[in-house]
Amino acid sequence: MADAAARGTISQLWRYPASSLAGERQHAIEVGSRTVDGDRLFGLVDATSGEIARPDREAKWHKVPLIRTRLSNARELEVAVPGGGWLAAPGAESDRAISAFLGFAASIRPFRQDDAAPDYAGPLTAERYVKTPIHLLTTASLARLKTLHPEGAADPRRFRPNIVIDMAPVEGSFPETEWVGRKLAIGDLLLTVSEPCRRCGFTIIAQDGFDADPGILRNLVRHNAHNLGVYCTVDRPARIEVGATMRFV
Known part of the structure; x- marks a missing residue:
């Protein structure tokens, strides 16, 4: 059974129809066994x-x-x-x-x-990497990054998560990094946290609303071994919505 106490709630859901381009914020997403519906097509x-x-x-x-x-x-x-x-x-x-x-x-x-559209007859391209089904990030980790780098914009869009969980900050911690191997229930969705998400130079690039900032990655390298957020595999697919609670199983 899941723990009785909720550890957080979904505050944002995202899918990324095209790799590297800006994502599309959603009220709900369908999570299959291998990927989010509509993600990185x-x-x-x-x-x-x-x-x-x-x-x-x-x-x-x-x-x-x-x-x-x-x-x-x-x-x-x-x-x-x-x-x-x-x-x-x-x-x-x-x-x-x-x-x-x-x-x-x-x-x-x-x-x-x-x-592609039914009438598409152009070339295909190969995916750059094999993606893990779900990328999860907590506001607690964003708050920790902001504490370490107060002049920076710790915006979720820098990190391209599928699920952002709103939870209270944990002093001195990027909490989900410590969840590897644990199972999470989010609404009807069941996930296993498989590995930390190692960050790259994409995180420092300017996007709509914030400037380029090398300090973002520098602080993650220094204080969390390059990592922010976690990757998860799917044990039970489900549709999830903003506001759904997250619990440990």
């Missing part, structure tokens, strides 16, 4: 080389997280560059807008044919 590539976007490593990709994404009711991707309207993607018009924004030829491509 597309990639952005250099149209000349086929290289997939790497904002964590190359400056030419640093503006990519400013490109917004959403899935339509028909589960088709739409993107918007700053100052522009929503455009269907993949498509020539959206590729032109993204290329103009980045300053070089770039293209949105699906990872799998099944995720």
